[in-house]
Amino acid sequence: MSDDVAQVALLTSGETLPAWAADAVERLVAETPARITLEVRDASSSDRSPVETLRRAVELREWAVVGGLAEALSRDIEPLERRPVDDLPGIDDAERIRCEPETVDGWKNALPDPAVDRLAETDAAVRFGFGFLVGDALSAPDRGVLSFHHGNLREYRGQPMGFWEYVHGRETAGVTLQRLNETLDGGEIVAERRVRVGDAPTWRAVRRRLFAASEPMLADGVRNLRDPDFEPENLAEEELGDLYTLPKGRPVLTFVEKTARGALLG
Numbered sequence: 001m002s003d004d005v006a007q008v009a010l011l012t013s014g015e016t017l018p019a020w021a022a023d024a025v026e027r028l029v030a031e032t033p034a035r036i037t038l039e040v041r042d043a044s045s046s047d048r049s050p051v052e053t054l055r056r057a058v059e060l061r062e063w064a065v066v067g068g069l070a071e072a073l074s075r076d077i078e079p080l081e082r083r084p085v086d087d088l089p090g091i092d093d094a095e096r097i098r099c100e101p102e103t104v105d106g107w108k109n110a111l112p113d114p115a116v117d118r119l120a121e122t123d124a125a126v127r128f129g130f131g132f133l134v135g136d137a138l139s140a141p142d143r144g145v146l147s148f149h150h151g152n153l154r155e156y157r158g159q160p161m162g163f164w165e166y167v168h169g170r171e172t173a174g175v176t177l178q179r180l181n182e183t184l185d186g187g188e189i190v191a192e193r194r195v196r197v198g199d200a201p202t203w204r205a206v207r208r209r210l211f212a213a214s215e216p217m218l219a220d221g222v223r224n225l226r227d228p229d230f231e232p233e234n235l236a237e238e239e240l241g242d243l244y245t246l247p248k249g250r251p252v253l254t255f256v257e258k259t260a261r262g263a264l265l266g
Helices: 019-031 050-060 062-073 113-119 163-167 203-214 217-226 250-265
Strands: 007-012 016-018 035-042 082-084 095-099 102-104 108-110 124-127 145-149 156-158 172-179 188-196 242-244
Touching: 016 019, 019 035, 019 082, 019 203, 019 217, 035 113, 095 113, 124 217, 145 217, 163 203, 163 250, 172 203, 172 217, 188 203, 188 217, 203 217, 203 250
Parallel strands: 007 035, 007 124, 035 095, 124 145, 156 242
Antiparallel strands: 016 082, 102 108, 145 172, 172 188
């Protein structure tokens, strides 16, 4: 494996990134020879109609209320504050293109050929947008498309980040930088970290720790890919953890109880 990870593309969903992601990109540029040479931005509309919003709330049941409250209480989490993509170091020199993804199987996204062709001229891409990406874009950059999963692929796949570890009372949670394939949260592991969360009083605190652990990992991952002796870890299907989704029923009640206790202790 050669050491030519120099041209990096960002896949984004709008004009801003969460602060933790912006910090990760800034550290990548500061600590490695990699430079941002391309931004591919999702030009499709993400606005839901009132009917779609109501249907989604019915599907989510009690999590629509509890999760919404949790998000409202998390607005002051510094890693989630939004920063302009235009403020990223070196982005002014990058090519900027917009495209609308094609929907596959009703929920996956494939990039159009012109975007794929441009990605093929880069060494690696980092996904901060476009949802669950499939198709030729995944193999277009020489080193593939990197993406963060705030969980340990061997234990917790899916969503919400850090929620199930918090509800289950786990002592640690994971952060994974994976090279994407078409398996949901089943990509090759490029970098990973364990984060102590057993003493975190709230889900908010868990997420803060996971975001903090994320910031140096993009630079770590690119350094790994530049190492000719490094091989990303490809987990077998039986090694992958359970795939979790948005909670309903008893886990939501457990979350409320733990959050109330944590808020009192905090």
